[in-house]
Amino acid sequence: MIIPVKKRIQIFDTTLRDGEQAPGASLTPEQKIVLAYKLAELGVDVLEPGFPISSPGDFAAVETISRKVQGVEICGFARAVRGDIDAAVRATRDAERRRIHLFISSSDIHLRHQLRKSRPEVVAAAREMTAYARQFCEVVEFTAMDAARTGIDDLIEMVEAVIEEGASIINLPDTVGYALPHEYGEMFRRVRLGARGGQKVSYSAHCHNDLGLAVANSLAAIAGGATQIEVTVNGVGERTGNCALEELVMALETRGDALGAETGIVLDKLYDTSRMISGAMHFPIAYNKPVVGRNAFQHESGIHQDGLLKDRSTYEIMDPERLGIPRSMIILGKHSGRHALKDRAAKYGIALDAAELDALYESFKETADRQKAVSDDELLRMVSTATGQQAQVYELGDVQVLAGSAPRRVAAVTVRHLQNGTEEAYTSTGSGPLEAVIAAISQGIAEHISFAGLDLHSLGSGENAQAEAAVMVEWEGCKFRGTAIHQDIVMAAGIAYIAACNAALLSARVEQVREAVFPVVE
Template sequence: MSKMIQFFDTTLRDGEQTIGVNFSIEDKIMLAQKIADWGADVIEAGFPVASENDFNAVRRIGQEVTNCNVIGLARCVKKDIDAVIKALTDAPHGQIHVFIATSPIHRESKLHMTQEQVIEKIQACVSYARQHFDHVEFSPEDATRTEWNFLVKAVRTAIAAGAEVINIPDTTGYTNPDEFGALFDYLKKNIPEFDRVTFSVHCHNDLGMATANALESIRHGATRIEGTINGIGERAGNTALEEVAAAMYVRHDFYQAENHVDLKKTYELAKLVSQKAKMPLPHNKPITGTNVFSHESGIHQDGFLKNHATYEILTPQSVGVAHSSIPLGKLSGSHAVAVKLAEIGYQVTKADMK
């Protein structure tokens, strides 16, 4: 049976953590509205405790974007949670996302905390957040480098304290699809509450597998995918949500899953984020790059001209691109040259082409 996959967009939070990217408050409000209109179910508007600007952006998005859930991020620190409360408790669809690192390297080198101290923090902070919000998401940061039995303990503690969404972050892009799927199977087997909460994933792209890992999680029980438009974010970036949406569309037979994304608005949104982030889209960027619907080599051009589906697994119009193109280059064949000549008014025979 088909299941519904929520899209959680963090372009305005994790995306803005890309080196050199700085969105103004007005940019954020405009982008949030466009992302909501594209079909995101949740927008992570920012990290309110980080600065006055961040706080104001989160608050305004929470008040002005009313067709989407709006979430604010907080560490498991009371002042962080208080900042989200102040920014979003009176928003029409305000929510909170709290996190603490759980992996050994983070516990020992960053937090200087024992497993027991981390568990105590989760219980205290999630329950405090739950007093102020009906919807609480919890993330064990660096989950994929956390001992699996301790990860289960952390997740169950958060659920007992009131979290209704559990996010499993691959914070450093460390995992791979096989391992990630196995982790989800382990969680499902060892967390009796698995099916009564939403499991989410937040994958990074350090080894180039963010989209693959996110898609694999759908097959193992995740029902929310977190990511950004164009895959912007820390270091090598995040799961590109438009890639997940397109993969679910093209391979609906395989994933058997639905979402609320209006795929035809994808290219326009990708261009807008690219412009505001001052990060040009790579020509070979999946789904939205200029080369995706262009065919230069003779064999490809010939097949494409006979039947577009020979080399295009989705139409350009399905993602909001006007049409495909067949640029002429050193590898172009006679079929494409004949078509180009016809376009400018010259009818040529096969003999002429030779």
């Protein structure tokens, strides 16, 4: 049997350039350098770290990244203007591998209203500046901006001109997210076959997401002959953003046989990279965001939960753990069933008999009907009541935080050690109330459990809104998650931290309990 060879798609990451152009997403040069290393580890083929002519900070960032980040091609971005090209050339001169990426508009709309030049003038500029850039760099990528709204004959004329002057990569972007997939893929096919020299160069797609079609259009471009896709992590970028790196990569990974294409991205680094970009740009990730969103691998419906517990493939087409995403697929809410409750209790090392499960289920449903979700902290308290046994190791007692104008906050907490019935008080400081409370609680946890991350979400609006906190901790090389709901965000975070610690400490009993509760069927 002959296995078809998949086309290797180059991943061109422009998170630090186009992604940073999203309003409010600006990065410092220092942040760009840190993120550039992360993107290189992720396995992107080409990195566009910024627009060198745009500011001294951007120039410095591109220059430093070119000098320090190895194993990835660095791209200097420039308008079809000598000064821009000169800046891009200088900024990338120390790169291990580099290219110059220049652009000029190609559509009648842009020529008439933005450039206010005739088509012959613009084609001449494209030709001249491509030749100029080619003097300094062997690899020149040319972008015909707004290609998707350009007449095909006009587009071919411009592409032919820059190919003659040495451009080896032709980018045909859907700059305003207007194209439909069949139109966009056909544009690539027609340019590739219709332009003189068109089959001797490579093609790139750069899609915006104004109609939610950026990934679909990028896949259509691949079908039309593109071998490079320009993406951003989390789909950040102008207006509604760009083709999302993680969505494109997983579409090719999941449906690679049908699409005949693959990438070199290191999958288990996708989630951490996504979270790092989100944090640096202060751009939250939507709950329903494909691949990396909070709900991407979480299920509340009892029917779905039952199927997943029997076999993951019933309702999941990707394995979250391959992407570096901690598995927490079962969300307990009013639609959850007994099977999910039994499984969650087993994750805490607690085996429930039929009577205990019935008692827990009744209490759970009553709580779930009153609020959107049932947190781990609440569930453990319900389990303790249903079984008559203490399910938790620690419990958070009183919390007080001293706020004010001082640079440090002071927190005082009490932590109940439920296994021996004692309660101790602890105090600590932090640059904010959350940091101070977590530091104080940590003093009361005897084991060396590391705080690994916190997500906070509002469960409503107005004065009575509650906060949901999800805390990740690490212990003995494994990660554990705890959740809590409270009107006070500091309390929510503190209780979730305790729940995560309980999950870690109870994990030692999990395997033997799961074998008893969910025996393997031969």
